[in-house]
Amino acid sequence: MDESNATCGKRLASIGLENTEANRQAYRELLVTTPGIGAYISGAILFEETLYQSTLAGKKFVDCLQEAGIAPGIKVDKGLVPLAGSNDESWCQGLDGLASRSAEYYKQGARFAKWRTVVSIPNGPSRLAVVEAAWGLARYAKISQEHGLVPIVEPEILLDGEHGIDRTLTVAEQVWNEVFYHLANNNVMFEGILLKPSMVTPGAECKERASPEKVAEYTLKMLKRRVPPSVPGIMFLSGGQSEVEATLNLNAMNQSPNPWHVSFSYARALQNTVLKTWGGNPENVEKAQTALLIRAKANSLAQLGKYSAEGESEEAKKGMFVANYTY
């Protein structure tokens, strides 16, 4: 739930709401006060504004989360900007002042951090973009650990493109090779990080689709080739997949034991139906919270390999891919 104010504005606009602090606060209060949500969710990534917000009754969001058994996390990157000298690619900012910001966030109650950079297959990716992504993640991870925050390491390989699943595998292997090399060079402790990879799927515009079993096979092959077993957890991003697709793929990945815990860190794939159910109406809060519980429980079952798609709503099956999507 770490959408920046600008991105949160897109979410609110999709249900006809203005992008005001009050609306952002109302939406986040809905999420963090969902009764019983702690049974399925172990961590919540917050945007800086949200980390310092409270319920209307005056209770800090971080306290709501902690009481529910959910660790508060904080998005610490400062977004993507064009990478000079590349093939129209991006790099992720946020290292300046990161140490002192991390210290402040820890004081406020955050216990983990997140930094999302992206790699684009249609644009190459160029070696420059891959190395930059890996380097930024490695520096961020080290600084986070120095300040008591577990870093979530997220190099998102964007879904955009017509490429097939084999191409995604090649690029993913290249990216994670670079990431772990730079993490090691920066003396990051692998037992104290979490990964947030994209699953290995065909590009969104590829005509040949892949079943959950194929996505699982390719993704696990990639992880086994690149991720040291000392990394305790791998939490996939949904990246534009529909809610049900994201859950089915996760379920397929948990049909046999893995060296690391394989789970989910979903934003759109948890919130889409919730948002539409709420629509900004206080009378719909309970129904929307129920919708959140349905998605959270489904994914919770999926990370145990026990999910079944029977009874899922049509809304949940709608794809959420948006070409050239920017956060």
Add this chain to the structure above:
Amino acid sequence: MFEETLFQSSRAGEQFVDILKKQGIVPGIKVDTGLQPIDGTDGETATQGLDGLADRCKRYYEQGARFAKWRAVLKVDSDKCPSSTAILENAHGLARYAQIAQANGLVPIVEPEVTLGPGDYSIERTAYVSEKVNSHVFRLLNEYNVILEGILLKPNMILPGLDVPTPSPEEVAKYTVRTMLRSVPAAVPGIHFLSGGMSEEEATLNLQALQAYGPTPWSLTFSYGRALQSSTLKIWSGKESSWKAAQERLVALAKANSEAQLGKYAGPHPSPGGARILQALRLGGAGK
């Protein structure tokens, strides 16, 4: 095997590779051509053997070899060694060798040996250096598109310098497994530790202690030279009359380690209480 051995036969004229195959033992071949000093470093070495390697691999494959081995050696001390020059040079050699071996049907054993040497460097230092070395090795293996499911790793166990008292098997196991978990992707099917100077008994006890940390994604097992052959050689001493006794010792040592890699070794050891088996690094290429 060394190249000469690959092409040798028994007195009765049976090829060694056939004798091995009959016993269910896969013949392998050492393909590096030895160590050379790297100028400007403090006694660090590079491993040679890339020239003509593809052709040699083809020949070895025809003779019956199905896996290869290349030993890179990294010197370690408390602060200077290994240098980044030595790390990059050795990682590069291993990656190119592995790529060429796979292209010619041989499974490469990748051996980045952080060598047991004089000094009082700590077990933590060896662990840190081994992680660094492995990180560079795997990065280059991946860059050269080596199939990790088709290699075996032959690393050192994690030991402090020779001037530090020998650690317990439990301590060695703790640091060794931690290093492997931090360094080795799950796609690698097997980790075969080198003995590198450990006594025969030490090599077995340490191997046994590793198994307590399982299950691991890769097997934790042995590829011992000195720790299988040291007392075997001494018993034989070149005497026809000691042939059988030497063979019995070899089998006993192999059996002890076979049990240890299942976590089932109970002792007593066939070769108890031995000292470290040290040999100086030999420079100047193979066959000299």
